[in-house]
Amino acid sequence: MLNIPQIYLDEMIAHAIREYPxxxxxxxxxxxxxxxxFYKTHNDAASARIYTVNPLDYLKADRDAEAxxxxxxxxxxxxxxxxxxxxxxxxxxxxxPNWHYILVSLKHKDPILRSFSIVEGNIVExxxxxxxx
Amino acid sequence: MxxxxxxxxxxxxxxxxxxxxxxxxxxxxxxxxxxxDSFPGLGNQVISPDGSLHRFVNVYxxxxxxxxxxxxxxxxxxxxxxxxxxxxxxxxF
Numbered sequence: 001m002l003n004i005p006q007i008y009l010d011e012m013i014a015h016a017i018r019e020y021p022x023x024x025x026x027x028x029x030x031x032x033x034x035x036x037x038f039y040k041t042h043n044d045a046a047s048a049r050i051y052t053v054n055p056l057d058y059l060k061a062d063r064d065a066e067a068x069x070x071x072x073x074x075x076x077x078x079x080x081x082x083x084x085x086x087x088x089x090x091x092x093x094x095x096x097p098n099w100h101y102i103l104v105s106l107k108h109k110d111p112i113l114r115s116f117s118i119v120e121g122n123i124v125e126x127x128x129x130x131x132x133x
Numbered sequence: 134m135x136x137x138x139x140x141x142x143x144x145x146x147x148x149x150x151x152x153x154x155x156x157x158x159x160x161x162x163x164x165x166x167x168x169x170d171s172f173p174g175l176g177n178q179v180i181s182p183d184g185s186l187h188r189f190v191n192v193y194x195x196x197x198x199x200x201x202x203x204x205x206x207x208x209x210x211x212x213x214x215x216x217x218x219x220x221x222x223x224x225x226f
Contacts, residue, residue: 023225050224055191055198058218062141066152071142079225087225095189095219096143 001033002074002100002115003129008038013111015040016078016104023051025077027058028100029065033126035100036070043077050089051077074100074115081107084114086123094118100126136164136209139216140175147174161192162205164215179217191218 008028016024022043029037039061042054053075065071075095079087084105086094094101097119105112117124135155140148148154149172156171158164169176181187185205192199193216199207209215 025221027221045222045224047224049226051222053221055193055218055220056196058191058221059193059196059216062139062216062218071152073142075221075223077223082225087223089226090223093189093220093222095221096141098142 001127001129003033003131004035005131008035011038012076013104016106020106021048021080022046023078025051025053027061027072028074028076029070030073031070048080076102078104078106084112086116086118091118091121134211137214138168141218143219144175144178148172161199161207189220191220
């Protein structure tokens with residue numbers, strides 16, 4: 001389960017739409033299963049099919065999260081033409097088994113946001129709970 | 134000279150859960166070697182078997198990626214902060 005304030009859900013979907021047709025990416029901060037921040041990051045791959053979080057954006061997000069007493073607990077990225085489900089590339093490159101992996105799909109008329117854990121190649125969906133700030 | 138090294142969450146388990154550690158060294162290579170000596174589980178996640186930086190890891194000296202400085206030969210000074218970050222990437226295929 002991942003608890004996400006509405007404001008960050010809105011920001012993630014808006015970021016995905018704004019970056020279209022390229023894949024959008026960002027980092028989520030929080031504690032445990034509670035999201036307390038979202039950082040848009042530059043997609044260094046500038047691609048509709050792959051993303052690479054700009055490492056300096058990551059460093060700055062990491063510092064800011066730490067200053068707020070939280071930490072980076074996951075990554076969001078968009079799939080512009082496929083489902084909100086981790087691809088083989090996402091699984092192969094998942095950096096942290098404790099992270100939450102949020103996918104926003106723009107394949108359908110309305111954006112779809114889902115969250116997963118990826119541990120040793122195994123994908124497990126977790127429920128996203130919308131919370132008020 | 135003890136230099137602060139900030140560790141990403143994925144590497145903290147190998148460093149007894151610490152987010153920041155202090156190790157001795159004059160260059161990034163020496164810092165990473167000292168880190169590896171202190172926390173044996175950590176070294177092979179940062180340095181490749183050929184001795185270069187692991188391609189899935191980014192190492193920053195303050196705000197600069199050491200790959201664009203002198204890589205492992207980059208000199209460090211008192212008060213510098215070294216940050217290790219996993220490369221975060223993926224795709225839709």
